Every structure is written in structure tokens, then in C-alpha cells.
Amino acid sequence: MSTVQNDQEYILRVSNLSVKLQNQTILDKINFNLRRGTALAVLGPNGAGKTMLFKALLNLVPHTGKIEWTGKVRLGYVPQNIEVGDIPISVKEFLSLKDKKDVEDSLSPVKLNNQSISDKTLGVLSGGQLRRVLIAWALADSPNVLLFDEPTTGVDMDSEEPIYKTLNELKKKNKITILLITHDIHIIREYSDYLLALNRCTTFFGESKEIMSPAVQKIIYGETVCAGTPDTRGEPAR
Amino acid sequence: MIIGFSVGISAGYLGSLMVLEKMALVGDALSHVALPGLALGILYNFNPFFGAFAFLFASAVVIWHVGRVTRLSFETIVGAVFTLALAIGIIMMPSVEALEEALFGNMTTVTSIDAVAAVAISAVAVLLTKMIYKKLVLGMISEELAISKGINIETINLLYLLLVSLVVAVGIRIIGTLLVGFLVVVPAAAAKNVSTDLLKYSLLSASFGTISAVTGVLLSGYLNLPTGPLVVFAGIAVFVATVLAKWRTR
Numbered sequence: 001m002s003t004v005q006n007d008q009e010y011i012l013r014v015s016n017l018s019v020k021l022q023n024q025t026i027l028d029k030i031n032f033n034l035r036r037g038t039a040l041a042v043l044g045p046n047g048a049g050k051t052m053l054f055k056a057l058l059n060l061v062p063h064t065g066k067i068e069w070t071g072k073v074r075l076g077y078v079p080q081n082i083e084v085g086d087i088p089i090s091v092k093e094f095l096s097l098k099d100k101k102d103v104e105d106s107l108s109p110v111k112l113n114n115q116s117i118s119d120k121t122l123g124v125l126s127g128g129q130l131r132r133v134l135i136a137w138a139l140a141d142s143p144n145v146l147l148f149d150e151p152t153t154g155v156d157m158d159s160e161e162p163i164y165k166t167l168n169e170l171k172k173k174n175k176i177t178i179l180l181i182t183h184d185i186h187i188i189r190e191y192s193d194y195l196l197a198l199n200r201c202t203t204f205f206g207e208s209k210e211i212m213s214p215a216v217q218k219i220i221y222g223e224t225v226c227a228g229t230p231d232t233r234g235e236p237a238r
Numbered sequence: 239m240i241i242g243f244s245v246g247i248s249a250g251y252l253g254s255l256m257v258l259e260k261m262a263l264v265g266d267a268l269s270h271v272a273l274p275g276l277a278l279g280i281l282y283n284f285n286p287f288f289g290a291f292a293f294l295f296a297s298a299v300v301i302w303h304v305g306r307v308t309r310l311s312f313e314t315i316v317g318a319v320f321t322l323a324l325a326i327g328i329i330m331m332p333s334v335e336a337l338e339e340a341l342f343g344n345m346t347t348v349t350s351i352d353a354v355a356a357v358a359i360s361a362v363a364v365l366l367t368k369m370i371y372k373k374l375v376l377g378m379i380s381e382e383l384a385i386s387k388g389i390n391i392e393t394i395n396l397l398y399l400l401l402v403s404l405v406v407a408v409g410i411r412i413i414g415t416l417l418v419g420f421l422v423v424v425p426a427a428a429a430k431n432v433s434t435d436l437l438k439y440s441l442l443s444a445s446f447g448t449i450s451a452v453t454g455v456l457l458s459g460y461l462n463l464p465t466g467p468l469v470v471f472a473g474i475a476v477f478v479a480t481v482l483a484k485w486r487t488r
Contacts, residue, residue: 055382058382058386060382060385060386075386077382077383077386079380079382079383081380082379082380082383083378083379083380084379086430087258087375087378087379087436088430088433088434088435088436088438088439089375089379089435089436090434090435090436092435093435093436093437094379096372097372097375097376098387119435121434121435137383
């Protein structure tokens with residue numbers, strides 16, 4: 001993974017972000033900053049507010065605090081689940097829902113550029129193929145920020161690594177900033193620059209390689225102690 | 239015949255979304271909501287279409303609003319609204335004959351104004367639905383993707399419910415409240431049996447709706463039997479054919 005350069009500008013600044021739904025605190029005073037062209041892994045137990053963080057960043061849920069995107073930001077989003085069910089919709093038609101005319105063009109960055117895939121019904125694709133189609137969807141209007149909620153849900157282990165490799169290539173080639181929710185320590189270490197651990201509040205924010213440190217693992221997986229700041233002002237912990 | 243053609247296309251096309259949304263029973267139940275409006279039209283001597291549409295329109299708004307507030311599924315809310323409307327409609331109906339006409343339709347009382355109105359309303363309903371078709375499908379696949387693309391799901395759902403109300407109100411004239419739901423559900427189900435993509439599915443659904451309605455109307459004139467049941471027989475024949483076609487390709 002590339003080393004983060006100090007002179008890279010911040011593309012995202014989050015300060016005191018809180019989300020409350022039906023009088024329940026889902027996220028409590030989250031603070032972090034993210035540099036352009038880096039990858040942030042978001043980790044936490046079920047119900048920690050990971051998906052809600054993404055929804056807040058996408059402005060899909062009401063929230064308090066500040067979310068500041070710098071410059072012209074085009075967000076691409078891949079949700080954890082989609083309900084394809086038995087809807088008779090082809091890959092080509094699904095991608096065209098994004099008003100993208102050249103479907104083959106969309107499938108090429110995710111290495112699915114062949115005719116037989118684009119004519120297939122979405123519901124018959126394998127888990128890996130579907131995730132790739134979803135990445136293609138997210139990339140269709142050339143985003144510079146990609147939010148990925150558990151990229152390999154429902155994907156067999158052999159297909160997982162190639163998906164992350166594809167994401168990493170896209171990040172390097174197109175300078176895309178990536179935020180991804182994952183539980184996999186190997187993926188965090190290999191394919192992300194920063195780690196944000198949540199349990200409603202921030203339990204850890206720092207460089208991803210630090211996840212191997214027993215002290216950090218104790219913070220992340222032990223009894224929740226929110227490092228939530230505001231005193232860290234979103235800077236990675238050292 | 240013209241009404242049959244228009245209602246067949248529009249009910250089939252709009253119904254294709256209802257079947258995808260797993261709201262097949264909604265289309266069926268919604269048609270019963272028109273009963274009190276039909277009764278008012280008969281009692282106060284005005285075109286029952288307007289009464290039916292007014293009740294369908296009001297119910298669609300109520301269903302949409304209750305759905306937004308409670309997050310209950312449309313199917314659940316329609317279940318409650320339709321039984322209430324059915325109860326009110328049966329009490330209000332002036333005679334058993336009027337109730338029978340409302341339930342099963344009566345082509346003999348259709349005027350040329352009705353025919354023109356049916357064509358115009360069906361055309362508008364199909365065109366507007368075509369404009370929101372992809373957005374509705376995206377909302378079914380993932381609300382989050384739809385919202386992140388700037389689609390207002392609540393508004394397009396309301397528009398869709400209103401368009402279904404219009405088509406159902408027109409359809410009631412031809413085959414009655416009891417069977418109009420059939421035209422919304424069965425042609426779409428038949429199309430789903432033999433479709434692998436959305437374009438083919440929506441076109442086949444509209445075509446099967448047309449075939450069912452027109453065949454029913456023609457047979458009704460030829461055999462001098464009620465239109466509603468014959469539309470159902472024609473539609474079921476198409477459905478069975480698609481089941482056999484799917485069976486062969488398995």
C-alpha cells in the first residue's frame with residue numbers, strides 16, 4: 001500500500017458528527033479527517049453505526065455536526081445489500097439506470113467486459129460478479145470518492161482478493177478516495193491507509209498498520225473506550 | 239373494444255411494476271376501494287367513473303401517507319382500507335343489480351365519451367409511468383441507491399399509486415371492480431414467466447393485458463356472455479401458455 005504523503009490535502013473533514021434516530025444515539029460525536037487518494041477502513045461490531053456513518057456522509061439521514069467535503073466531490077456508493085430478487089433486469093439495463101450509455105465501458109474497469117455478462121439477468125450472477133457490477137455502477141459517473149459497505153458480502157473467499165485488488169488499482173490509477181466497511185484485518189492492513197474503529201463513538205482512529213499492535217487491538221476489540229475526541233481534532237492517533 | 243384495448247395496455251404496463259414490487263394483491267384490493275364512489279354515482283345520477291376515481295385517488299393518498307408515517311407495507315394498509323371501502327360500498331349500493339354491475343361491469347352502458355376518456359386516460363397513465371419506470375425499479379432494488387441518485391421515492395410512489403387509481407377507475411367500467419385487479423396482476427405474472435430483461439417484460443405485460451381484454455370483449459359480443467369472466471378466461475389462457483413455455487425451457 002502506498003505511504004500517505006503529508007502534503008496531500010484533506011478531501012473530507014468530519015467533526016462532532018452525531019446521528020440520532022427515534023431518540024436513540026446511533027453515532028456520537030465522530031471526528032476524523034481523510035486525505036485525498038487514500039483508503040479508510042471502517043471497523044466495528046454490529047450496530048456500531050458503520051453503515052449509518054456512510055448514510056450520513058451521503059446525506060441520506062438527518063445528522064448534527066459538520067461534514068465538509070473539499071473541492072468538487074463526486075460520490076460513488078455501493079450498499080451492503082440490494083434486493084434483486086426475481087426482478088427480470090439485465091446487467092445492461094441496471095447500469096443504464098445510471099443514465100450511462102456505454103455499458104461495456106462501465107464493465108471494463110471491473111474486468112467484466114464481455115457481452116455474455118451484460119445481457120445476463122442480475123439475479124443469476126454469482127456473488128462476486130454482482131459485487132463487480134455494483135462497483136461498475138458506482139464508477140459509472142467517474143466518482144472521486146467511493147463508499148463501499150462491506151464489499152465482499154456474499155462473495156466466496158477466492159473472489160474476495162481480486163475485488164480488493166481491483167479497488168486498489170482504481171485508487172492508484174484514478175486517485176480515488178475510498179471508504180470501506182470491513183471486518184477483515186488482512187484487508188484492512190493490505191488495502192487501507194487509515195482505520196476508523198467505531199462503537200457508536202470513535203474507539204480508534206489511526207494508520208491501518210497499527211491494527212497489528214496488541215495495544216490497539218485491545219482498544220478495538222476490548223471494552224469500549226471512546227477516543228472520540230474532540231481533542232484529537234480528527235488527526236490520526238500516533 | 240377501444241376501451242378494452244386501452245385498459246389492457248395500461249393495466250398490463252402499470253401492473254408489471256406492481257408485480258415486481260410484490261404488490262400484486264394491492265392492485266386487486268385497490269379496485270374494491272372504488273365501490274363507495276360507484277354507489278354515489280348511481281345514487282346521485284352522475285358518471286360513476288368520477289365517483290370511483292375520487293375514492294381511489296383519496297385512498298391512494300391515505301395509503302401513501304399512512305405508509306410514510308407508519309412504515310407499514312402498502313399491502314397491509316390497502317388490506318385495511320379496502321375492507322372498509324367494501325363495507326361502506328355494499329351498505330350504500332341502492333340495489334343488488336347496481337352492486338352486480340359495479341362488481342362485474344357492464345359494457346352495454348358504455349358511451350362514446352367513455353371510450354374517448356378511456357383512451358386519453360390510459361395514454362397519459364402509460365406515458366407518465368414510462369417516465370418514472372426506471373426510477374421505481376431502482377427504488378425496488380435499493381432505496382439507498384435511488385436516494386443517492388437524487389430520486390424522491392415517496393413522490394414517485396405517490397404518483398404511481400395515483401396512475402394505478404386512474405387505470406383501475408377506467409377498467410372498472412369494462413370488467414367491474416371484482417375483476418379489474420386481474421388485469422393488473424395476471425398479464426404481468428405471465429410476462430415475468432418468459433422475460434429475462436426489463437424491456438421485454440414491460441412490453442409483454444402490456445401486450446398480454448391487451449390480448450386478454452380485447453379477446454374477452456370480442457368473445458363477449460360473439461357469445462353474448464358477460465365481459466368480465468371472458469377477459470379472465472383469456473388472460474388465464476395466456477398465463478397457462480407462458481407457464482408451459484417456461485416449463486419447456488427448464
